[in-house]
Amino acid sequence: MRKISILGLVLLTIGFVALWFFERPYEWSIDPSLPLPGVPADNPMSDVKVELGRLLFYDDRLSVNGTMSCATCHIQALAFTDGRARSIGATGQIHPRSAMTLVNVAYGSRLTWANPLLDKLEDQALTPLFGDNPVEMGMAGRESAIVDLLRSDERYVDLLPSSFPQDEDPYSVINVVRSIAAFTRTIVSHNSAYDHFLAGDETAINESAKRGMELFFSERLECFHCHGGFNFTDSTTHANARIDRIGFHNTGLYNMDGEGAYPADNTGLYDMTGERRDMGRFKAPTLRNIALTAPYMHDGSAATLEEVIEHYARGGRLIEEGPYAGDGRRNPFKSEFIRGFVLSDSEREELMAFLNSLTDESLLTDSRWSNPH
Amino acid sequence: MHRLLLLILLFVALSGCSRRPIELVVPFEAEYGGEVIRCDSPDSGPGLMDLRFYVASVRAIRDDGVTVELLLHPDNQWQQADLALLDFEDGTGACNNGTSDTNTTLRGTLPAGNYRGLLFTIGVPFELNHGDPLLAAAPLDDTAMHWHWRAGYKFMRAGIRTADDGFWIHLGSTACEGTVRHITGCRFPNRVNVLLPEFLPGKDSVVVDLAALLKETDLLDAEATDCSSGPAERSCEAPFRALGLDFVTGSALDTQDVFRRRAGQ
Numbered sequence: 001m002r003k004i005s006i007l008g009l010v011l012l013t014i015g016f017v018a019l020w021f022f023e024r025p026y027e028w029s030i031d032p033s034l035p036l037p038g039v040p041a042d043n044p045m046s047d048v049k050v051e052l053g054r055l056l057f058y059d060d061r062l063s064v065n066g067t068m069s070c071a072t073c074h075i076q077a078l079a080f081t082d083g084r085a086r087s088i089g090a091t092g093q094i095h096p097r098s099a100m101t102l103v104n105v106a107y108g109s110r111l112t113w114a115n116p117l118l119d120k121l122e123d124q125a126l127t128p129l130f131g132d133n134p135v136e137m138g139m140a141g142r143e144s145a146i147v148d149l150l151r152s153d154e155r156y157v158d159l160l161p162s163s164f165p166q167d168e169d170p171y172s173v174i175n176v177v178r179s180i181a182a183f184t185r186t187i188v189s190h191n192s193a194y195d196h197f198l199a200g201d202e203t204a205i206n207e208s209a210k211r212g213m214e215l216f217f218s219e220r221l222e223c224f225h226c227h228g229g230f231n232f233t234d235s236t237t238h239a240n241a242r243i244d245r246i247g248f249h250n251t252g253l254y255n256m257d258g259e260g261a262y263p264a265d266n267t268g269l270y271d272m273t274g275e276r277r278d279m280g281r282f283k284a285p286t287l288r289n290i291a292l293t294a295p296y297m298h299d300g301s302a303a304t305l306e307e308v309i310e311h312y313a314r315g316g317r318l319i320e321e322g323p324y325a326g327d328g329r330r331n332p333f334k335s336e337f338i339r340g341f342v343l344s345d346s347e348r349e350e351l352m353a354f355l356n357s358l359t360d361e362s363l364l365t366d367s368r369w370s371n372p373h
Numbered sequence: 374m375h376r377l378l379l380l381i382l383l384f385v386a387l388s389g390c391s392r393r394p395i396e397l398v399v400p401f402e403a404e405y406g407g408e409v410i411r412c413d414s415p416d417s418g419p420g421l422m423d424l425r426f427y428v429a430s431v432r433a434i435r436d437d438g439v440t441v442e443l444l445l446h447p448d449n450q451w452q453q454a455d456l457a458l459l460d461f462e463d464g465t466g467a468c469n470n471g472t473s474d475t476n477t478t479l480r481g482t483l484p485a486g487n488y489r490g491l492l493f494t495i496g497v498p499f500e501l502n503h504g505d506p507l508l509a510a511a512p513l514d515d516t517a518m519h520w521h522w523r524a525g526y527k528f529m530r531a532g533i534r535t536a537d538d539g540f541w542i543h544l545g546s547t548a549c550e551g552t553v554r555h556i557t558g559c560r561f562p563n564r565v566n567v568l569l570p571e572f573l574p575g576k577d578s579v580v581v582d583l584a585a586l587l588k589e590t591d592l593l594d595a596e597a598t599d600c601s602s603g604p605a606e607r608s609c610e611a612p613f614r615a616l617g618l619d620f621v622t623g624s625a626l627d628t629q630d631v632f633r634r635r636a637g638q
Contacts, residue, residue: 116552117523117524117549117551117552117553118553119553120554123505123521123554126506126507126519126521127521127522129516130517133543133599133601139516140516141470141472141515143514173507173516174505267603271603271604271605272547272548274547275548
């Protein structure tokens with residue numbers, strides 16, 4: 001009798017230890033001053049899943065002709081952008097828009113330039129993988145090829161079952177997007193000079209950048225209304241966010257017909273809602289690492305940060321000739337915060353110094369996010 | 374007593390005979406201006422680039438005027454009870470987005486009766502249209518038919534190539550509200566209603582006429598190469614009209630020109 005009760009006690013203890021081991025919360029490797037990112041209930045984080053996602057993120061075999069992976073358009077050294085005005089898919093098709101950075105994408109309440117429906121990375125991953133207009137990775141209808149890949153590569157055979165212990169058959173496309181989403185959620189930047197300044201190191205940014213910061217957060221320049229908060233975008237959320245914050249804005253980049261028209265392949269939110277007032281409305285991207293993510297805007301139509309500042313200073317872009325000719329300043333759907341401002345040369349330099357202080361150099365080489373193949 | 378029982382049995386048996394459900398196959402044929410159109414049609418003439426579409430709510434009209442549901446046989450590939458995917462492209466020729474499998478018939482059961490007239494919808498019903506394609510049952514598990522960024526399915530993919538140019542259409546619900554997998558409604562449902570009043574089930578077939586679909590579309594216009602159901606796409610107006618869709622509201626009109634009956638022999 002006593003033997004049985006001791007055995008029972010031992011088993012119970014083992015059970016509790018096992019439960020603690022498997023149920024312990026994922027440990028985010030992010031600064032405690034940041035909120036924790038939200039994670040879908042059906043795709044909890046784990047170290048093994050993140051490792052698996054990293055392998056998949058860099059796997060060229062996830063494209064129709066083996067020429068591109070997620071990392072082709074999201075290059076770590078460029079803060080996970082590709083340096084192109086418009087990205088190019090596996091079959092050479094040119095995307096209408098520019099690849100967005102993945103830095104702090106875990107905090108994105110909406111994930112892409114102009115889609116109000118996409119709020120989860122797991123869902124977003126389907127478009128580059130399977131989309132055919134334009135073709136990005138070109139895997140539409142090739143689900144079985146993906147499953148074959150998972151079953152044939154011993155690293156995936158090794159990691160998939162432990163990443164998805166509840167699954168009877170973990171070799172599935174949904175687990176590919178879940179793993180990639182888990183990996184990209186870990187790409188959090190909080191190590192810029194500006195972050196060190198915020199943490200109390202007064203010398204982390206110079207006086208010029210400090211004056212630039214004042215300008216950035218001033219009502220005169222209005223930048224912070226859309227590029228505000230710890231992530232420098234108003235489309236920001238986190239694990240304990242109370243409200244769904246979304247921002248799409250027309251910044252007066254185009255005005256082709258004098259009535260607000262944007263180029264037909266990039267009408268922004270309008271393409272999704274069909275509401276005329278949504279013409280030319282795009283998400284304000286994060287400004288973290290902004291110095292590294294040229295060219296700028298949804299279509300890469302601004303080559304440099306100086307050009308971007310010039311656009312906002314004018315209160316909208318003037319295109320004098322060509323198919324896109326028009327005065328964006330007069331776009332009737334333009335955000336009320338794009339009013340224009342006058343900057344002296346030194347102020348312009350200060351603003352640039354501040355924007356440059358948002359660069360997190362460590363992110364560009366951090367081995368957690370580098371190519372594991 | 375025995376005689377009465379026998380009589381009852383006889384009655385049941387007889388009525389069973391005449392009231393046996395009808396096993397029905399509805400064949401579909403793809404044409405362009407009266408000619409069969411295929412992926413590997415000669416390069417000079419019009420050829421298929423793609424033709425896949427969902428058919429839902431298939432009903433036949435009984436002789437007493439009542440519309441009766443054709444219960445499709447779920448086969449874990451093409452059909453659920455109320456939804457089928459028809460697929461005319463075989464991955465050859467210009468159908469380079471496709472696969473070799475094809476499916477050009479609906480297969481199901483109608484209750485016993487006499488029928489004339491067929492109704493169906495081109496599209497995926499709202500309740501099924503906004504789930505996760507990676508968890509959905511066939512035929513909703515095909516990533517080529519899912520429209521990820523619009524958070525629903527492509528109800529129809531149709532594409533025609535000519536010697537020099539071509540045109541393709543992706544039809545589906547747009548201007549949806551909510552978020553992916555939690556869509557609350559779509560302002561432009563874009564589901565096509567088809568009514569073929571003279572259709573004789575078991576005898577006739579359904580013709581999909583791509584020439585009718587593109588009747589008012591200039592295939593050689595290099596500016597207008599496609600219609601993906603966007604609200605501003607003027608290139609959608611003509612094919613939407615042919616499909617019996619109001620381009621401005623996305624709702625179904627009374628008539629369409631693309632699907633018609635072919636009398637059986």
